[in-house]
Amino acid sequence: MSKTGRLLFQIVLFATFGALMYISDIMMELLPNIHLIGMFTVAFTVVYRVKALVPIYVYVFLTLFFSGFSPWTLPYLYIWTVLWGIIMLLPRNMKQYIAIPVYIAVCGLHGLSFGLLYAPAHILLFAGGDWSQLFTWVIMGLPYDALHCIGNIFAGTLIFPLVTVLSKLPGATLTKRIGE
Numbered sequence: 466m467s468k469t470g471r472l473l474f475q476i477v478l479f480a481t482f483g484a485l486m487y488i489s490d491i492m493m494e495l496l497p498n499i500h501l502i503g504m505f506t507v508a509f510t511v512v513y514r515v516k517a518l519v520p521i522y523v524y525v526f527l528t529l530f531f532s533g534f535s536p537w538t539l540p541y542l543y544i545w546t547v548l549w550g551i552i553m554l555l556p557r558n559m560k561q562y563i564a565i566p567v568y569i570a571v572c573g574l575h576g577l578s579f580g581l582l583y584a585p586a587h588i589l590l591f592a593g594g595d596w597s598q599l600f601t602w603v604i605m606g607l608p609y610d611a612l613h614c615i616g617n618i619f620a621g622t623l624i625f626p627l628v629t630v631l632s633k634l635p636g637a638t639l640t641k642r643i644g645e
Contacts, residue, residue, distance in 0.1 A: 466635060475636045479516070482509060483523020490528070498579070498609050499616030501623070503572040506545050508627040510552040511568070512637050521545050540586040547582055548575045561625070569621035576613035580606030 466474065482505070489501045502524065509517035525541045532538050551571055559567065575582075584602050592598045631637055 471636060475516070478634065478636070479513075479519040480523055482520035483527060486520060486524035487527040487531075490524070496616070498576070498613035499620075501620050502545065503548060503575050503617045504620040504623050504627070506548045507552050507568050507572050507621070508624050508631060510549050511624070511628050512631040514553065514638050516636075516638070517549060518546070521549060536586070536590045539590070540583045544579070544582050548572070551575070565625050568624045569618055572621035572624065573614045573618040576615075576617035577610050579613050580610045 486502055486505050489505070493500045505524075506517070506521055509520055525545065528541055529538050548571070552568070555567065555571070580603050583606075584599050587602055588594060588596055588598060592602075
């Protein structure tokens with residue numbers, strides 16, 4: 466495949482991945498804080514590294530476009546980048562028996578910390594910058610963050626199978642299976 470062909474393939478592939486993230490989010494809206502976005506973010510980051518930001522932000526901008534540029538959607542501009550950054554900091558050569566639980570745990574912890582990650586935007590937008598409300602905001606959201614954590618752990622079990630499939634596609638930076 467030519468260089469232009471590879472670039473075009475990746476543009477279409479990443480746009481499709483971002484749309485898949487958005488559609489999966491819409492399809493799971495009835496379940497509170499349970500979705501596949503963390504799983505997709507981790508899998509795309511493991512395989513595509515820095516380029517994983519493209520489908521992540523396609524998802525974010527689709528969400529902003531269709532849900533409206535409202536205060537509750539603005540934290541999406543940074544909240545998924547935190548998960549991406551954590552995965553980027555993990556060693557790439559982890560053995561499979563270590564990588565699988567680590568990725569699942571990181572995905573779950575991101576769900577558990579979602580309220581804490583969301584809190585700065587809430588405080589700046591709704592509490593007039595009163596940081597004394599941070600603790601209350603986080604505690605009030607813990608039941609939903611716990612559901613988010615559990616959902617992310619279950620979705621996280623799909624990370625490695627997705628990584629295995631994605632690593633076979635052209636343009637994948639992960640050229641071998643984790644731990645080989």
